[in-house]
Amino acid sequence: MTEATGILLSEKVREQLDRWMVRYPVGQERSAVMQALHYAQEDNGGHLTEDIMDAVADYLRIPRISVYEVASFYSMYNLVPVGKCIINVCTNISCMLCDSEKVLEHLKIRLGIELNETTADGKFTLRETECLAACVNAPVAQVGKKYYENLTPEKIDAMLNELG
Amino acid sequence: MSDIDIEIDGKLLKAKPNSMVIQVADEAGIYIPRFCYHKHLPVAANCRMCLVEMDKSPKAVPACATPVMSGMKIWTRSPKALAAQKAVMEFLLINHPLDCPICDQGGECELQDLSMGYGAANSYFTYGKRAVADQDIGPLIETEMTRCIQCTRCVRFGDEIAGLRELGAIGRGEHMEISTYVTHAIKSEVSGNIIDLCPVGALTSKPFRFTARAWELKQSPSIAPHDCLGTHINVHTRAGKVMRVVPRENKALNETWIADRERYSYLGLYQADRVTKPLIRVHDHWQETDWQTALNYTVEGLQQVISQQTADQMGALVSPNATTEEFFLLQKLWRQLGSSHIDHRLRQIDFSDQDSFPVFPQFDGSIADLENYSTILLVGSNIQKEQPLIALRLRKAVLKGTNIFAVNMMDYAFNFKIAGKKIAAPHEFIFTLAGIAKVLLPEQADLAEVSVSEEDRVIAERLRAREKSIILLGALALNHPQAALIRWLVHQIAKATECALGLLTEGSNAAGAWLAGAIPHRTAVGEKVKLGGLDAQSMWKQARQAYLLVNVEPDLDCANAVVAKQALAQAKFVVSLSVFKNPLLDCHADVILPIAPFTETAGTFVNVAGQWQSFKGVAQPYGESRPAWKVLCVLGHLFHLPGFDYASTEEVLQELKLSLQRNATTLPEVPGAIIQKNGVMKLSRLGEIPLYAGDSLVRRAHALQSTQAIIEGELLAVRMNPQTARELKVTSEEKIKVRQQGGELSLPVIFDKRVPPRALSIFGGLAATTELGELFGAIEVIK
Ligand code: SF4
Ligand code: FES
Ligand code: FES
Numbered sequence: 001m002t003e004a005t006g007i008l009l010s011e012k013v014r015e016q017l018d019r020w021m022v023r024y025p026v027g028q029e030r031s032a033v034m035q036a037l038h039y040a041q042e043d044n045g046g047h048l049t050e051d052i053m054d055a056v057a058d059y060l061r062i063p064r065i066s067v068y069e070v071a072s073f074y075s076m077y078n079l080v081p082v083g084k085c086i087i088n089v090c091t092n093i094s095c096m097l098c099d100s101e102k103v104l105e106h107l108k109i110r111l112g113i114e115l116n117e118t119t120a121d122g123k124f125t126l127r128e129t130e131c132l133a134a135c136v137n138a139p140v141a142q143v144g145k146k147y148y149e150n151l152t153p154e155k156i157d158a159m160l161n162e163l164g
Numbered sequence: 165m166s167d168i169d170i171e172i173d174g175k176l177l178k179a180k181p182n183s184m185v186i187q188v189a190d191e192a193g194i195y196i197p198r199f200c201y202h203k204h205l206p207v208a209a210n211c212r213m214c215l216v217e218m219d220k221s222p223k224a225v226p227a228c229a230t231p232v233m234s235g236m237k238i239w240t241r242s243p244k245a246l247a248a249q250k251a252v253m254e255f256l257l258i259n260h261p262l263d264c265p266i267c268d269q270g271g272e273c274e275l276q277d278l279s280m281g282y283g284a285a286n287s288y289f290t291y292g293k294r295a296v297a298d299q300d301i302g303p304l305i306e307t308e309m310t311r312c313i314q315c316t317r318c319v320r321f322g323d324e325i326a327g328l329r330e331l332g333a334i335g336r337g338e339h340m341e342i343s344t345y346v347t348h349a350i351k352s353e354v355s356g357n358i359i360d361l362c363p364v365g366a367l368t369s370k371p372f373r374f375t376a377r378a379w380e381l382k383q384s385p386s387i388a389p390h391d392c393l394g395t396h397i398n399v400h401t402r403a404g405k406v407m408r409v410v411p412r413e414n415k416a417l418n419e420t421w422i423a424d425r426e427r428y429s430y431l432g433l434y435q436a437d438r439v440t441k442p443l444i445r446v447h448d449h450w451q452e453t454d455w456q457t458a459l460n461y462t463v464e465g466l467q468q469v470i471s472q473q474t475a476d477q478m479g480a481l482v483s484p485n486a487t488t489e490e491f492f493l494l495q496k497l498w499r500q501l502g503s504s505h506i507d508h509r510l511r512q513i514d515f516s517d518q519d520s521f522p523v524f525p526q527f528d529g530s531i532a533d534l535e536n537y538s539t540i541l542l543v544g545s546n547i548q549k550e551q552p553l554i555a556l557r558l559r560k561a562v563l564k565g566t567n568i569f570a571v572n573m574m575d576y577a578f579n580f581k582i583a584g585k586k587i588a589a590p591h592e593f594i595f596t597l598a599g600i601a602k603v604l605l606p607e608q609a610d611l612a613e614v615s616v617s618e619e620d621r622v623i624a625e626r627l628r629a630r631e632k633s634i635i636l637l638g639a640l641a642l643n644h645p646q647a648a649l650i651r652w653l654v655h656q657i658a659k660a661t662e663c664a665l666g667l668l669t670e671g672s673n674a675a676g677a678w679l680a681g682a683i684p685h686r687t688a689v690g691e692k693v694k695l696g697g698l699d700a701q702s703m704w705k706q707a708r709q710a711y712l713l714v715n716v717e718p719d720l721d722c723a724n725a726v727v728a729k730q731a732l733a734q735a736k737f738v739v740s741l742s743v744f745k746n747p748l749l750d751c752h753a754d755v756i757l758p759i760a761p762f763t764e765t766a767g768t769f770v771n772v773a774g775q776w777q778s779f780k781g782v783a784q785p786y787g788e789s790r791p792a793w794k795v796l797c798v799l800g801h802l803f804h805l806p807g808f809d810y811a812s813t814e815e816v817l818q819e820l821k822l823s824l825q826r827n828a829t830t831l832p833e834v835p836g837a838i839i840q841k842n843g844v845m846k847l848s849r850l851g852e853i854p855l856y857a858g859d860s861l862v863r864r865a866h867a868l869q870s871t872q873a874i875i876e877g878e879l880l881a882v883r884m885n886p887q888t889a890r891e892l893k894v895t896s897e898e899k900i901k902v903r904q905q906g907g908e909l910s911l912p913v914i915f916d917k918r919v920p921p922r923a924l925s926i927f928g929g930l931a932a933t934t935e936l937g938e939l940f941g942a943i944e945v946i947k
Contacts, residue, residue, distance in 0.1 A: 050346060063329035068345035072334045 008055035013039045017059065030062045033070050037077055047078035075129065083118040083125040085163050088142040091128045094135035103139050104128070106153045110160060123164065172238045179232040186214055186227040189240065196240050197249060197278045199256075199363045200315035201228035204420060206324055211256070211315050213278065215248035216240045224248035246282070253283035256313055259294045259338075260364070267311065269365030271378035275313065296341050301331075302349030303870040304356055304424060306373050312342050312366035318358040325421065326352040327559050327579030342366070349874045352579075353552045353855065356427040360410060360420070371431055371867045372408040376400075384782035385412055387769050388426035389485050389672045389762040390858060391551055393417050393531050394771035395426055399763055404784030406430045406763050416532045417771070423552035424871070425855075425862055430763070432864030433786070437745040439758035440787025450750070455757075455788065459795075462755045463802045465737040466501070469710040475502030477709035481700060481716050482682055484508045484671025485859055486792065487767025488776075489816040491673070491680035492688060493796035493808075494714060500805045504684050504697025505708065508677040510716065511639070511670060511723045511853075511939065515699040517648035523690035524678035527772040528634065528664035535561045538631035539663075540568045541623065543597065543654060545638020546576050549855050551668055554636075555579060569623045571596045573640055573850050574925060575918040583626075586619055589923035590940045591848040594646050597653040598839045600624050604660035613840050624661075633663035639670045640852065643723060645940050649837055669772060671859070676770035680820060689823045707731035712739045714792060715759065717746040717860050725934035726907055741792055744860050747931075758789035761861060765791035766813040778817070847888075849904060850919070851928035851939030854879055858929065880932050883916040883925040891921075892945050902926070904943045907935035 009017070016039045017032065024031045036056045041048050053071055057064040071077040078086075087107065091100045104126075108114060111124050118125045134140045137149035141159070148159050167178040172189055179188040184207065189196050199211040209229035216227045219237040224245060227238070239245055257279060264270040296309040314333065319342065322329045330350050334343045344350070359367050381400040388395035388409075396412035409430050411422040442458030443450045453461075469477055480498045482491060491508065498506050509515070534540070534557040548555040559580040562568055567583035570576070575587045586596040599620035602611045604627075627633050635658055641650050658665045669675065681688040684697030698706060704718075704727040711732065718728040732738060732752040740746075740753045743761045759765075764785045768778040781791070793813055800808030810816050854876050856868040863869070873879065882902060884892075894900050894913055901910045902924065911926065919925045928939040936943075 065329050065332035065345060068334055069332040072345070073336045 008051050009040060009059055010043055013043045014059070021060075029060045030066070033060060033062065033067060034074070036060060037067070037071055041077060045081075046084070047081050075127075081118070083123050085123060085143050086125045086127055088127045088129040088132075090130070090132045090134075090138070090140045090142070092131035094131070095139040098138040100139040102153075103141065103151045103156065106156050110156065124160075168232050168234045170232050170234070170236045170238065173240055181232070183232055184228055185216065185225075185230045185232060185236075185238055188232055189227065189238075194240060196227045197282050198228060199274060199278075199313060200317060202317055202320075202361060204325065205317060205320045205361075208316050208320060211313065212252045213249065213256070213282075215245065215252060217242045217244040217248075249282045250284055253279055254287055254289070257283065257287060258289045260313060261293065261310055267308070267365040268306075268368045268373045269311075269362075273365060274363035294338060299343055300347060300349075301344060302351075302355075302370075302874060303867045304370055304428060305350060305359060306368050306370040308366055308368070309341060309343075310366075311364045312362075313364055314340055314342065315363060316342070317361040317363070318342060318367060321358050321361055322352065325357070325556060325559075326354050328352045331358075349871070351875050353425070353548060353875070354421060354423050354556065356424045357411070357421050369408060369427075371428065376402050376407045381407060384780070386762065386779045386782055387672070387777045388422065389769075390425050390429060390862060391423065391553060391672060392669050392674065392772045393551065393553060394672065394769050394775060394777045395422050395553060397422060397426060399430070399782045401783050406433055406783045416530060417775075418553050419556075421553060421556060425552065425858075425868065428868050429862045429865050431867055432744075432861045433761060433763065433783075435744070435864045437864070438786060439742055439745055439756055439789065442758060442788065443756040445754045450756075455790070458755055458757055459798055459802055462739050462757070463799065465739070465754055466710055466712075467803075469737055470501065473709055476505075478503045478712065479505040479698065479703035479708040479710070480507075480712040481510060481703065481714070481718075481722075482506070482508045482677070483715040483721065483859065484510065484669070484674045484677060485762075485861075486673060486677070486682075486714055487762070487765065487813070488673060488676035488680050488770055488820065489767050489793045489813045490714065490796065491677045491682035492816055492820050493793055493800070493810075494712075495681040495687060496807070497796055497800050497803070497805065498712070499681075499687060499693075500800070500807075501803065504693055504695060505703050506682055506697060507684055507700035507703065508671070508674065508682045509700050510721045511643045512647060512699075513643065513645050513701055513723050513938070513940070514647040514649075515701070517651055518683070518685055518699070519692075521678070524675040524770070524774065525667040525669050525772070527666040527668075527675075527774070529666075530773050531557065531771070534558060534634070535564065535566075536632060537561065537566055537634045537664075539626045539629065539633035540566060541600075541627060541633070541635040541657075541663075542568060542570045542572070542582075543635060543637045544572060544593070544641025544644060544650065545570075545636065545668060546572075546574070546640065546852065547636075547638055547668070548576070548578055550639045550670070554668065567626055569626070571600075571623075573920065573923065574852070575920070577918075584619055584622055586617075586623075587920045589848050589920045590644065590850055591942070592920075592922065593644065594649055594653070594839060597650060597657070600627075601653050601656045601660075604628065605656060608656070610838050613838070624657075627657065627661040627663050630662065633661065634666055635663060636666045636668055638668050640850075642667065642669065643939060645938075649839070652837065653839075666772065673769040675772055675774060676768065679770060679824075688820055691823075701727075704728045704731045707734050709735055710737040710739075711735055712741070713749070713753075714741045715743060715860060716740075717742075717744075717748070717863075719746070719748045719931065719934045720857070720863065720929050721859065724905075724938045726905060726937035729934070741795060742860075743789070744864065746860075757795055758787060759792040759795060760785055760789050764789065765793065767791075767793070768813070768817055778813070847922055847924060847943055847945070849902075849936070849939070849941060849943040850923050850925040851933075851936075852925065853929035853939075854927050857927075876927075878912065878914060879927055879930060880911060881914045881926075882911045883914045883919050884923070885917060885919045885921050886915045887921045888919070888923070889913065889915060894945070894947075901946050902936070902943055903946050904941065905937040907937050908946070909933065909935055 053067045057067040139151045141148045198214045200208045209226045214227040215224040217239040218225045299307045386399045395418040396414040398412045400408045441452040562580040570585045598614040602614045603624035719725040722728045738753045739755045741757045741759045763783040766780045797808045856862045856872040896915045
């Protein structure tokens with residue numbers, strides 16, 4: 001049964017959320033689910049756990065499963081612990097034609113990890129993503145809010161240094 | 165708005181505005197293939213199988229999500245439509261295994277059928293298919309998620325119909341899976357419907373799976389034997405044996421749904437403790453015998469009691485799930501033998517107002533009408549558990565804007581929102597209603613001592629608003645020790661507000677029992693008898709020398725197991741007509757006659773709304789069991805009584821219906837009573853019957869039993885409000901000893917905020933708690 005406890009959400013998250021929820025009409029709190037998950041993920045050091053998702057559901061008084069649905073649908077929610085930087089390499093068609101595979105290969109070697117893995121020092125997580133809408137400058141990778149375009153092995157090394 | 169003209173496949177059709185193309189086509193008998201569309205579910209339009217050609221549209225459109233427009237032209241079988249359908253089918257089959265022969269759904273699969281009708285023989289897709297791990301979602305439903313085509317019917321069912329969202333679409337795109345995400349058993353009491361909804365073999369019935377193929381099964385219509393609305397079912401048999409039960413559509417009663425109780429109770433039918441041969445007790449041993457011997461033995465035994473004492477020493481108790489014909493013949497036999505002690509109201513206690521009852525318990529309007537009230541007051545009912553399908557109607561009503569108020573002995577969380585509630589312990593329950601009544605009848609002297617709360621005013625005002633309202637009484641109210649007072653108050657409220665009233669009786673055929681005369685104070689069709697007999701409780705309390713039980717397990721089916729046991733122990737002769745063996749009757753009965761359950765006999769159930777529904781036997785009799793109506797006829801003959809020459813149940817029914825034409829007697833007013841505080845009682849027991857413990861058949865359905873353990877939690881426990889615990893100085897870690905009417909029991913404590921203060925909730929209907937006696941009533945805690 002869902003009970004509005006929100007026990008696992010920190011005071012900070014609850015405050016943020018309360019402020020956000022006023023944007024929606026009464027009874028439509030479910031609309032706040034994406035923002036709520038963002039706050040909660042940020043607060044938890046970058047990833048969501050089952051308990052946290054349950055807490056969000058209970059706080060918004062919506063079925064838990066509908067929070068799992070949202071959290072598992074969008075790639076920006078992490079359901080397992082991730083590194084500080086998530087490198088998203090586009091492997092969609094334009095990037096693929098421009099050798100995104102080599103980009104991935106190079107990153108794998110440099111970081112010593114496979115796709116969807118995190119480096120032992122907890123710094124980097126490597127991911128594959130669909131079209132980032134920057135095809136003109138393919139191949140492309142995205143880290144946080146920043147795009148790295150026309151990637152070559154050299155540029156990747158530079159990127160890693162910058163992020164490292 | 166007036167109807168719209170549209171054209172489908174060259175046919176001119178009238179369509180309701182706002183309807184979808186597929187609805188109009190369905191009504192006109194034009195079939196459009198579909199997977200995700202279902203007439204009782206919200207439209208999702210995600211499978212695209214229903215693509216049809218529409219004029220002025222360059223692309224094919226989904227018929228399930230395209231609203232009709234005046235003058236629109238649709239082609240469902242044009243080359244464009246067919247090409248679109250074929251392409252969709254090819255896409256759907258990309259990730260679907262093509263191994264129908266090893267799939268349980270094979271032979272009744274919508275995907276299989278439609279790929280035959282609309283698909284192509286080969287596919288361009290030659291790569292590996294995706295595979296999805298299966299899930300354990302409980303004892304009732306098996307999953308094979310690789311077969312899922314993501315139509316989301318199951319998800320929408322939980323969301324919209326059942327009101328319990330448990331399944332969802334997890335992940336995205338090719339990785340999307342239908343799942344509970346966190347592994348757990350589905351808890352909805354109507355969950356089995358997703359098996360029927362699932363167009364493929366992704367969700368199938370766990371107990372039935374791989375036991376038969378669809379084409380080996382014979383489908384026969386029947387009526388469900390546990391709920392009070394007479395749900396329509398189809399029974400599937402193979403070689404005379406029941407293999408499964410599925411819903412049969414009936415718009416006015418169950419739409420296309422049935423509850424899990426009705427779907428899976430058949431699992432109890434062939435359990436090892438089914439009686440297969442007549443049994444008589446010889447020197448304290450059970451001996452199998454033939455029918456003739458057993459029947460003669462029965463007649464002699466009863467005759468002896470009659471000649472040594474009087475017929476007044478005989479009592480007959482019958483399950484409220486018996487057929488109308490069985491009720492009629494039983495009371496006829498009993499009354500001709502000279503006893504009026506006959507009753508079916510096994511779990512009820514208070515009968516003091518029985519003379520004021522109409523011919524059968526009142527239920528105004530129809531079942532389908534329940535959707536249309538603007539206010540509903542639910543009194544003493546865990547409706548979702550007692551009558552799951554009525555709960556679905558109520559949920560529908562709430563979604564349309566109905567306000568439902570609950571007056572209960574436990575704060576149940578229903579699958580619909582309630583507008584307000586009043587919760588009180590059983591011994592204080594009467595005040596909840598009295599408060600509401602007092603708002604409406606401030607002058608009423610009987611209510612002088614009653615105080616009124618804000619909630620009372622709200623509820624009373626809503627009911628008085630003169631819109632369509634109804635008060636529904638559930639099993640907990642009807643089985644309450646002050647049931648007559650509850651009914652009196654409810655009548656006062658109903659009169660003052662001109663609202664309708666409905667008694668949701670226990671069992672599948674309580675109305676039939678009243679009509680057929682299986683009550684001590686009236687014969688068939690409400691005719692008053694000169695000398696009324698003893699009711700179900702008095703028959704045990706004023707113990708008789710002989711008992712005839714028809715499908716009754718006295719320790720589990722009756723309001724007070726303790727007195728039942730005592731009465732049976734002292735009785736000279738006990739006859740049990742029964743489908744199953746029962747340990748208590750093994751000790752105390754003298755004859756056990758194997759009778760047929762609903763699947764093996766013809767009969768009639770009358771639902772709460774007074775609708776007569778006859779059904780036929782659909783399976784072969786098991787062992788030597790015989791329909792109870794035939795057994796009762798033979799007993800009539802052996803006693804040399806006139807009027808037992810019936811060739812069929814239809815003839816029995818005909819006789820009953822003939823008497824129906826006699827005038828119904830006028831009813832006396834319900835007596836009132838002064839409502840005052842019961843100073844003595846401090847703590848009362850709420851003895852609810854667990855979800856799947858209501859009658860002998862469900863108690864033997866193993867899959868339902870394991871589901872019950874998951875849904876109800878610990879069955880053997882005392883649930884109490886933390887506040888009560890504080891007052892009693894008990895903690896949740898310990899076991900406590902409770903005492904009720906001499907019986908004592910040690911049980912673990914569970915804190916449960918749903919239980920009101922001063923009440924202890926301990927399940928009844930379980931062998932382990934029969935020591936405690938009455939389901940409601942005073943209880944004490946002795947550490
Ligand atoms: S499990 Fe069945 S009903 Fe549910 S989405 Fe998949 S195919 Fe549809
Ligand atoms: S395909 Fe890589 S950015 Fe569009
Ligand atoms: S039935 Fe129309 S899209 Fe599925």
